[in-house]
Amino acid sequence: MHRVDLRRLILLLTIAATLLTFAISFHASYQTLRSQLMSQTLEANRAYAAKLAHSTDNFLKAAQQQLAYSAALLPEMLGQAERLDAEVTRLKEQTGTFNGVFIVCAKGRVQAVAPWRPGLVDSVLQTEGAQRALAARAPLISTPYVGLRGHLLVFLSQPIFAPDGRYLGYVGGAIHLGESDGSLQALLGNHYYQDGSQLYVVDGNRHLLHHQDPSRTGGVAAGNAAVEAVLRGEEGSRRLREASGIDMLAGYAPVPSSGWGVVAQRPTAATLTALDGLMLDILLNALPFFIPVLAAIWWLSQLIARPLRQLAVTARHWEHAAARTEIRQVRSWYFEAEQLRLAMLGGLSLLHRKLGRLNQENVTDPLTGLANRRGLQLALERWQEQNRPFAAIAVDIDHFKQVNDTYGHDVGDRVLQHVSRLMRSVSRSGDLVCRGGGEEFTLLLPEAGLEAAAQVAERLRVLSGQTKSPTGGGVTLSAGVAHWPSCAASPSAVLKLADEALYRAKRSGRNRIALAGQLEVGSEDAPVS
Template sequence: MSPCRIMSKLITSRILFRWDLIIMRNKKKGFTLTFLSSLLVTLSVILTLGISIFVGTHGIKDALIANTLTMNRINAEKLAVTTNDLFNSMKNSLAVTADLLERDWGRGDIQKQLDLFRSVNQNFNSIYFVDPQGIMRQSSPRNELQGTKLTSSGSAEAIMEKKPLVSDPYIGGTSKPLVQVSQPLFNREGVYLGYIGGSIMLQEKNIFQTILGSYPDIQTGSYIFVVNSKGQLIYHPNASRIGDDVTSNPSVDEVLHEKSGQQRVVNTRGVDMLAGYAPVPVTRWGVIVQTPTQSVVSLTSQLVSSVLKYTLPGIALLLIIAWLIAVKISKPLYLLAEYARTISNQEHNLKLPMPRSHNWNYETNQLRSAIGLAVSRMQSQMNHLSLQAQTDALTGLHNRRSLDARMEKWAHDEMPLCMLVLDIDRFKSVNDMYGHDRGDDVLKYLAQTMEHHVRESGVCFRYGGEEFVIVLPNVSKQTAYDLAEQLRAAVEVTVSPINKPITVSIGLSASDECGYAGLFAAADRALYRAKQSGRNRTVTA
């Protein structure tokens, strides 16, 4: 049961108990003004507190769910890009080795080349050469399959297709599930010589565990899993689940159709999850990041409990002050009542001195101020919570939720916009070399530098990680480019918290060219080109 409901039940039972006693004692006498005033103030404050907490709880929960979904989608997309790049790198590495062997096929040092390849490339569990008949001639490291004919589906597919392939998971000659990346070999006359293959053993330590294995969040229960093109698990924190069919998971169904996105789903184990997902184009696999919805609900309860912890003492003090005010109010009102009774009993002499009315006005204003103070305090706290939900705690910039809200308003107003998407170059090396605390200092330094250069011409946001966004309303694309270059140049020559300058890559887009819906995607693609072109530059969409 939530703290709000527990408090409500205790207060309600206490009030009803006191009410029964008071009713029994005052059937003939009636209620005093002090009691009625105190009861009115108490109920007003409790109702205001209850409604504010109820509304605030739902608002915080919705915000946390939205932020969790967004972050899971962003993480899934980034991991999908990383996995896609990794497989392209594997294929390119095999292609280079195959080219070396093809150019001098007769030199007979295939084993040496395989050993050399594996010594500099740790992405594969093993590297091997298979001839056109499917016999494994050489392997690194050497294993029991060397000299035997491979009858697995992966080997048969590589020999039949005679082209670079990334296989679906299959059971190899060692009776263990694996994925094979293969590159065909041809001599100068175009005769097929076999293929070079690299294996990734799914139930052993592999490159997937290196990339994905450190993600599970014990506190929130978040984790990552990867499915192949048939919806079967090929990576999962629980290795015993590899090979399970999870196509009934709605997010898996989406990613198998090569869609990326986010949604609240019930997974194959019947657990309510907040899922973000993205496809891996080169393999037609899918990466899904999931967080149990219950963990977000629990976090909401913790936040509400924290608010109550600091609010209830103030409310208790406010009620005591209200009771004292009610006592003072009763005296001038009693005098007014006696005055009215006396007047009603007089038939001729109506010139009785009237009680000083300013006492009544003053005390009533105090009561109204007390109630207003209670509402103001609660509203202030809720405004503070709302501000926190839209502000990045580390840098003080607006966060992704604030960006979405402002973009919706700007789009509604048809405001011309330019968007800059910034990313710190090689930020991972900053964290690795100087530690995450110094990395946080670098993020705050960049945020301050951005605000200094943007000033009143735009709004700065932290999108997530080391990625930032600047939105410039009513600014031409050239002006936006000039500002981006000024910012980039300033960062390049200014000593950062790591005692040397950092660099940033910037992508620029304009709403009049790509629309509001495509504004961020266009800038993000431009940022990607800036990264690919050597970093530390501004690229326009």
């Protein structure tokens, strides 16, 4: 019976193992890069939608502010045609926001209009936006409708009240949708995509207020999970399938002031097209190396099989005197082969580790430049591995909602940046200052004790109260202090203790410091803001 010799077995096994390893590595690389590309596209679409949503929100607020300013001036102008004409012309021409501006009395009759149209002054507007503005007697952004001249538009209005509170009418502005002369179209821009990507804005009734395909503006976006999510006020990204059946990677963000939503989405196939070409290039570049590899495998198979073959041949004439000499002359290479195998496995492990580090996540809060929650978690894990003690200070701005309500969110953001700078000023170079979200901050002090951290927190509290902030006065802070490992067994438990101490300080009157398991630190007579 003919048996296959060891050299052929090694050759076949090595070739099969090499091809299988290459196939597995190639497939794993493909899946890793595929997941990375999709994640990057989802995040890019979310960030793009959030940026446009923020711009649209600011645009609408600015437009309403223009109308509100005019509404405050108009009571003394009503009945003076020339002054009313000048005012609507100013609103129309000053910023180019509105395609048309109207001043309407309480009976619904037009008092002035820009641009001027024959027969419109002293007539009663029957459009949807005009009727809703009269009925609401409050600031209003209408749903899309077709105006007097056939334009699809939204209508913004502000009521006009006399000094004694009587309703005198409203001033309103029309913004065209889906047309080159519309300010909303100019804000969002024209996006000429060749791969099926889409950018659109929807209102609370799912009407398309903007679409890069003008023919779709005014239609209804139905059956889209991203639209449903953004109309619930959510911001995020997701993979979805449109009603047309196209697989999309969508990012979305709401426009708070109007209840609108912005959606940016790209076909999944378009995202992965570049990956297919990349993997093909990798395959083609790898193929030329297989010829010398196969030659080396053939040579190594002979080298590995030679000792056993020599022993087998010698065993066939065991009785000869020369057999002993021949066995001594056999050189075994098994140890070296094992080392080579381990070296190859080590190289493959190194490759996998490199693939695992292809995507590095952002660990910085964009508003303040401080570390975010992920940066905080990474520092905690690193210090825990190093068994490095630290103190944690949880900081919260007192009555921050009143700052936003009184001065606006832009001032609120500047207050957050102001407090961030103060926290940096009282921290050392090796300390970690983090913003957890909203008005909540965390200061980590490595190698610092509980009392030293309390002194830092008190210094920050006093400095904040005495330093002029964007609101014009000082900002008071409440803080909680804890220490690891003296206060708790784990870093996460220490953060929780610091938060609990913070809430105890706030319940005790705010503008004070509380230590984990101890009483508050701070002036009882300090003003609470």
